[in-house]
Amino acid sequence: MSGAGNAPHAAIVGGGWAGFAAALTLAQAGWRIRLHEAAREPGGRARGMDLETPQGRLRVDNGQHILIGAYTESLRLMRAVGVDPGQALHRQPMALPYADGSGLRFPDWPAPFDALAGIATARGWSMAERLALLARAARWRLTGFRCAPETTVAILCAGLPRRLLDEFIDPLCISALNTPMEQASATVFLRVLRDALFSGRGGSHFLVPRQDLGSLFPIPAAQWLAQRGHCIELGSRITELQPQGPQWMLDGDERFEAVLLACPAAEASRLALAASSHPSLPAREGVALQAWAKQAEALPHRPIATVYAQTADASHALPPGQPWLALRCAPEAPAQFVFDRGQLGGPQGLMAFVISDSAAPRARLQAQVLAQAQEQLGWHGLTALRTVIDKRATFSCLPLLHRPGLSLGHGLWACGDYLQGPYPATIEGAVRSGIQAAQAIAAAHRA
Numbered sequence: 001m002s003g004a005g006n007a008p009h010a011a012i013v014g015g016g017w018a019g020f021a022a023a024l025t026l027a028q029a030g031w032r033i034r035l036h037e038a039a040r041e042p043g044g045r046a047r048g049m050d051l052e053t054p055q056g057r058l059r060v061d062n063g064q065h066i067l068i069g070a071y072t073e074s075l076r077l078m079r080a081v082g083v084d085p086g087q088a089l090h091r092q093p094m095a096l097p098y099a100d101g102s103g104l105r106f107p108d109w110p111a112p113f114d115a116l117a118g119i120a121t122a123r124g125w126s127m128a129e130r131l132a133l134l135a136r137a138a139r140w141r142l143t144g145f146r147c148a149p150e151t152t153v154a155i156l157c158a159g160l161p162r163r164l165l166d167e168f169i170d171p172l173c174i175s176a177l178n179t180p181m182e183q184a185s186a187t188v189f190l191r192v193l194r195d196a197l198f199s200g201r202g203g204s205h206f207l208v209p210r211q212d213l214g215s216l217f218p219i220p221a222a223q224w225l226a227q228r229g230h231c232i233e234l235g236s237r238i239t240e241l242q243p244q245g246p247q248w249m250l251d252g253d254e255r256f257e258a259v260l261l262a263c264p265a266a267e268a269s270r271l272a273l274a275a276s277s278h279p280s281l282p283a284r285e286g287v288a289l290q291a292w293a294k295q296a297e298a299l300p301h302r303p304i305a306t307v308y309a310q311t312a313d314a315s316h317a318l319p320p321g322q323p324w325l326a327l328r329c330a331p332e333a334p335a336q337f338v339f340d341r342g343q344l345g346g347p348q349g350l351m352a353f354v355i356s357d358s359a360a361p362r363a364r365l366q367a368q369v370l371a372q373a374q375e376q377l378g379w380h381g382l383t384a385l386r387t388v389i390d391k392r393a394t395f396s397c398l399p400l401l402h403r404p405g406l407s408l409g410h411g412l413w414a415c416g417d418y419l420q421g422p423y424p425a426t427i428e429g430a431v432r433s434g435i436q437a438a439q440a441i442a443a444a445h446r447a
């Protein structure tokens with residue numbers, strides 16, 4: 001199968017979760033794969049990195065991530081490359097607990113009874129608030145979790161008590177869509193809720209990595225492919241695509257039946273635009289490539305920051321069995337969540353503070369987060385180890401957003417979290433896009 005001289009040959013540009021999901025799917029369909037990743041480590045926006053600490057070098061992530069049980073394709077592909085999600089991920093029923101004990105905690109019951117019981121027993125919410133959320137959830141269920149495409153999450157949730165918006169809707173919206181509820185697409189929000197709450201038992205569970213993101217899938221996927229004779233080139237940035245009749249060449253190298261752009265939107269746009277003016281490309285295809293590139297380039301993006309910090313005192317830890325807490329967020333207190341890495345396979349006292357849609361410069365953000373931890377958690381003497389900011393962490397998940405499609409023309413395809421699809425920019429969105437592109441490539445080749 002793989003390595004066979006007559007097998008169709010695909011090049012994949014980008015070794016994030018989407019690129020490796022596509023590579024694996026195509027390899028399983030009998031294709032030969034050459035994957036180019038610009039960085040020296042695979043994983044893209046969900047990868048491991050080294051963190052220097054006074055105690056030595058630690059392995060952490062480029063940003064704290066959280067998955068949910070409904071990420072079925074990501075979990076399936078992890079298993080396919082020999083990763084046991086039961087070991088690699090800490091699984092716990094959905095919970096948005098605050099330091100004062102208030103907030104939501106779902107019991108480990110079958111869906112949707114876990115959500116019903118979680119809402120009915122939420123601590124710190126009045127009976128009227130709980131009933132309001134239950135009634136609204138019932139209405140969403142009755143309407144099939146659909147709404148008019150121009151609706152924002154704020155409009156969808158208009159009329160709900162302020163506390164529910166502040167303690168449930170907004171934290172959920174910002175962590176799932178990385179877009180504030182006043183601007184976020186209600187269609188995508190409802191889709192995430194539907195899949196989390198109704199995709200079966202455990203769909204709403206939170207899954208938090210216990211090992212670095214690279215070792216969850218991209219690194220074992222690269223090994224899996226290499227062991228089967230496929231070619232994985234790290235530290236290899238593609239600068240040019242050239243059409244060669246029905247085939248494509250990368251940087252003047254060998255020819256491929258299909259090229260899949262699995263790099264971020266801006267880079268895919270740059271490569272597509274440059275290829276669009278190649279003299280051997282029919283004019284009609286050049287125009288289509290330009291239109292695709294324009295759409296990809298126009299996507300608005302939003303940042304996410306993670307502040308890694310070390311506590312000064314062993315008593316400064318989250319309650320055992322609860323490795324994350326929701327934080328009360330305000331302009332001067334920007335972190336939405338804190339994760340106790342000591343409970344997640346890391347060293348005692350290592351904390352990861354997550355600031356979704358962060359806008360402040362690094363130094364200010366870091367100082368604000370330390371002050372927030374002191375005020376809300378009582379942690380004095382916390383030391384910031386590193387603040388990682390990704391300014392283009394996700395696309396802005398707005399209503400009526402035009403996301404580009406996966407086909408760019410004959411033999412040229414794209415995949416990634418930003419392409420047309422039901423999900424916001426997430427690991428599962430990237431993986432599903434990679435699988436979908438691979439299936440489309442294989443089907444087009446057979447046709």
Ligand SMILES: Cc1cc2nc3c(=O)[nH]c(=O)nc-3n(C[C@H](O)[C@H](O)[C@H](O)COP(=O)(O)OP(=O)(O)OC[C@H]3O[C@@H](n4cnc5c(N)ncnc54)[C@H](O)[C@@H]3O)c2cc1C
Nearest residue numbers: 014016017018038044045063065066238416417426427430
């Ligand atoms: C800080 C942060 C926190 C996040 N939190 C969550 C979360 O909690 N849950 C969740 O589900 N998602 C989260 N996300 C989003 C998630 O990480 C992304 O949706 C997903 O990783 C995107 O994968 P991808 O393969 O589509 O793109 P990418 O990961 O961007 O992969 C593209 C790859 O292409 C490579 N590349 C670029 N140009 C070239 C070139 N010319 N030649 C070769 N290679 C090239 C890049 O180096 C990169 O490795 C978060 C993202 C960030 C940054």
